[in-house]
Amino acid sequence: MGQLLSIIAHILMYCSLLFQQRMAALHRLRQCHPTGTAISHLHTSSRAPAKQHYKMLVLGGGSGGIAMSARMKRMLGAENVAVVEPSEMHYYQPIWTLVGAGAKSVASSGRPTASIMPSGVKWVKSRVQEISPDTNTVRTEDGTEISYEYLIVALGLQLHYEKIKGLPEALEHPKIGSNYSVETVEKTWKALQNFKEGNAVFTFPNTPVKCPGAPQKIMYLSDDFLRKTGKRANANVIYNTSLPVLFGIKKYADSLWQIVKSRDLQVNLRHNLIEVRADKQEAVFENLDNPGETKVIEFEMLHVAPPMGPCSVLKDSPLADQAGWLDVDKDCLQHKRYPNVFGIGDCTNLPTAKTAAAVGSAILESTLRYDGYSSCPLVTSYNTVVLAEFDYNGQPLETFPINQAKERRVMYHMKADLMPYLYWHGFLRGLWGGPEPYRKLLHLGMK
Numbered sequence: 001m002g003q004l005l006s007i008i009a010h011i012l013m014y015c016s017l018l019f020q021q022r023m024a025a026l027h028r029l030r031q032c033h034p035t036g037t038a039i040s041h042l043h044t045s046s047r048a049p050a051k052q053h054y055k056m057l058v059l060g061g062g063s064g065g066i067a068m069s070a071r072m073k074r075m076l077g078a079e080n081v082a083v084v085e086p087s088e089m090h091y092y093q094p095i096w097t098l099v100g101a102g103a104k105s106v107a108s109s110g111r112p113t114a115s116i117m118p119s120g121v122k123w124v125k126s127r128v129q130e131i132s133p134d135t136n137t138v139r140t141e142d143g144t145e146i147s148y149e150y151l152i153v154a155l156g157l158q159l160h161y162e163k164i165k166g167l168p169e170a171l172e173h174p175k176i177g178s179n180y181s182v183e184t185v186e187k188t189w190k191a192l193q194n195f196k197e198g199n200a201v202f203t204f205p206n207t208p209v210k211c212p213g214a215p216q217k218i219m220y221l222s223d224d225f226l227r228k229t230g231k232r233a234n235a236n237v238i239y240n241t242s243l244p245v246l247f248g249i250k251k252y253a254d255s256l257w258q259i260v261k262s263r264d265l266q267v268n269l270r271h272n273l274i275e276v277r278a279d280k281q282e283a284v285f286e287n288l289d290n291p292g293e294t295k296v297i298e299f300e301m302l303h304v305a306p307p308m309g310p311c312s313v314l315k316d317s318p319l320a321d322q323a324g325w326l327d328v329d330k331d332c333l334q335h336k337r338y339p340n341v342f343g344i345g346d347c348t349n350l351p352t353a354k355t356a357a358a359v360g361s362a363i364l365e366s367t368l369r370y371d372g373y374s375s376c377p378l379v380t381s382y383n384t385v386v387l388a389e390f391d392y393n394g395q396p397l398e399t400f401p402i403n404q405a406k407e408r409r410v411m412y413h414m415k416a417d418l419m420p421y422l423y424w425h426g427f428l429r430g431l432w433g434g435p436e437p438y439r440k441l442l443h444l445g446m447k
Contacts, residue, residue, distance in 0.1 A: 052124075052146045054082040057138060059128050060154035061085025061113055063428070064345035068152050070118045070430040078120025084140060086127040090116050091182055092423050097214055097379055098416055100179040100188035100303070101221035108420065110182070116428050128155065131317040133338045150340050153326050155314055157210060157346045160307040164205075167304060170278035176302045179218055180210075191301045192222055197234035198300030200226070201283055204241035205307040206272040210346050213247070213376040213388070215239075215305040216256070222301070223263055224381040237264075238297065240271035240285055251396050252378065252388040255405040259380055271295070273304065314347055325349035330372070330392070352392055373397055377415045385411035401442055 056072045058065045061083050072081045091110045098104040117123050126140035131153075138146045159180055161167050170176050177188030192200075202219040209215070219239045226232040239260075246260070246267060247253040260267055268285075274294070275284035283302055287293040309315075315324035319335060326343040327336050330350050335341035352372040372392025377385045384407035391397045398404045404411075 052082070052122075052144065053148070054122065054146065055080040055149045056082075056152065057146060057148035057150070058083045058152045058154060059131070059138065060156060060345075060347075061087065061090065061117070061123075062154060062156050062345065063423075065152070065154035066090070066116055066118070066428050067430045068154060068344060069121050070428065072152075073118045073121050074430075078118065079122075081118075082122035082124055082146065083117065084124040084126065084128055084138065084146070085113060086125060086141075088113055088125075089182075092420055094211065094415075095420055096179045096182075096185045097217045097221070099185050100177065100218050101192065101225060101382070102189045103221075103382060103416065104420075106182060106186055111424065116424070118429075128313050131313060131319060133318055133335075133341055136340070148340075150342070151338075152342050152344060153314065153319065153347055154344045155311050155326075155347045157208075157308050158311045160207075160309060161304075163307045164273055164304070165275040165284075166278065167276045167306070170276040171304075173278040175281060175300060176276070176278060176304065178304045178306060179214060180306060188218065188303055191303075192225055195226065195231060195235065195301050197231070199236045199238055199298060200301040200303075201238045201240065201297055201299045202303045202305075203273040203283070204239075204243060204305050206242035206288065207307040207309060209305060209308050211376070213378045215241070215303075216246070217379040218303050219265065220259070220263075220378075220380045221382065222303075223265060228382075235300075236266060238266045238268070240268045240273065240297075242270065242272040242288055244269055247378075247388070249388055249390045249394055249396065251405050252386060255386055255407075256378065256380075259407070276302065276304070310347060321349050323349065371397070377411060379412065379415065380407050381412075383409050383412050385415055387411045399442060 055076050058069045058072070058081070065083055065085065069081055069083045089110045090113045093109070095104050095109045099106050099109060113123070124140060124144065124146065126142045126144060128138060129141045130139040132138070133151070136147050136149070136151070138148070138151070140146070161171065161178075171178065171184055171187070174187070174194065175191045177186075177191050178184040179188055200222055202215060202222070204212075204215040216239055219237060223232065223237050226235050226237070245253055246256050246269070270288040271285040272288050273283060274286045276282075277284070281299050283297050283299055285295050285297065287295065310320065310324035310326075314320055314326060319326055319338065319341060321327040326348045328334060328343040328348050328350065329336055333342055333344065333348070335343065350372070352374045374390060376388040378388055379385050386407055387404045389396060389398045389404065396404070
């Protein structure tokens with residue numbers, strides 16, 4: 001019964017990952033802005049009206065953009081909301097870890113964008129080319145100019161495989177894969193299946209990344225697969241990370257180090273992948289603590305988490321900070337200079353992990369602030385997960401009154417079996433509340 005209650009409570013929490021942040025934005029659209037600027041005094045265009053105009057314009061049709069547009073439809077009416085998104089397919093990316101390990105199919109991760117776009121909301125099937133917040137306009141690649149009263153930026157981030165020498169062409173090699181792209185995630189599984197003996201190498205780049213636990217999740221799954229298939233004795237499983245720690249939150253890092261040691265996994269901190277020589281099956285790493293010092297590792301299998309960064313259209317816009325990320329207030333998700341602009345998801349400069357949970361967990365009540373809540377279900381085998389939950393300060397912010405640093409089978413089934421269904425049928429529709437009420441309930445009102 002205890003496990004059943006945990007499943008139910010966790011479903012309620014994870015089904016609502018986007019709701020809290022969306023509602024925080026909704027609240028602030030109705031209330032005064034932190035900058036003290038009234039709605040009637042927002043930036044207005046001095047140019048002729050654009051051909052298309054919407055009260056609410058959403059840039060990006062990923063998880064945050066779709067769920068936010070669903071909420072805005074109910075608030076403003078479908079005819080007043082538009083979403084700019086070029087992709088014909090929408091993917092539930094958290095499941096790609098399991099796709100790369102053969103536990104799920106890539107087909108199960110995607111659906112046509114048309115099927116998840118809120119009915120009646122205008123879908124602009126083009127890519128954003130220019131954002132002009134001083135005139136409240138956006139221009140798309142097909143030349144369409146759209147003006148807005150409010151803007152929600154949900155553009156995600158950009159993968160940069162090209163920043164590692166030799167990697168783009170190396171991804172054609174059968175022994176190399178990456179779970180971060182729909183084009184390469186199945187290659188991970190094929191490389192794992194075809195593994196014979198030698199080094200299985202997994203990398204973490206020297207940049208911010210979405211789902212920072214993912215690069216090591218596939219390491220644990222690969223280790224489990226090699227054990228199940230009798231190949232582990234002839235394999236060296238190596239995780240080279242640019243970070244100075246295995247995981248950023250000590251409580252979970254301590255648990256992961258125990259797993260690493262018990263399974264004889266080799267972890268090298270501050271090692272950054274700079275080159276892939278596919279023809280020689282060699283990966284070149286730089287020692288970040290001693291710049292210029294490199295090490296060459298031969299591999300039988302290589303999984304690469306690529307460098308990542310803000311998308312170019314955002315980086316080149318007035319909305320970006322010095323690093324190119326959307327410059328928002330970390331407490332209320334409102335842009336620091338343009339009060340009619342809000343941010344959501346991986347494109348923002350929020351000082352928290354770039355995960356789906358971070359997208360969705362801003363606090364609803366006007367008297368409270370978003371505390372940076374984020375969650376990372378660390379898959380450690382084909383039937384266990386360590387559920388990491390934490391805040392801006394790097395402190396555990398757990399939903400259940402149990403030790404979530406412990407590997408648990410029930411958390412694996414929640415991630416693998418229940419969440420994909422609920423993502424498509426509830427999460428994207430913006431119908432659910434966030435983890436805070438359930439956390440208080442399970443902790444008898446205490447945080």
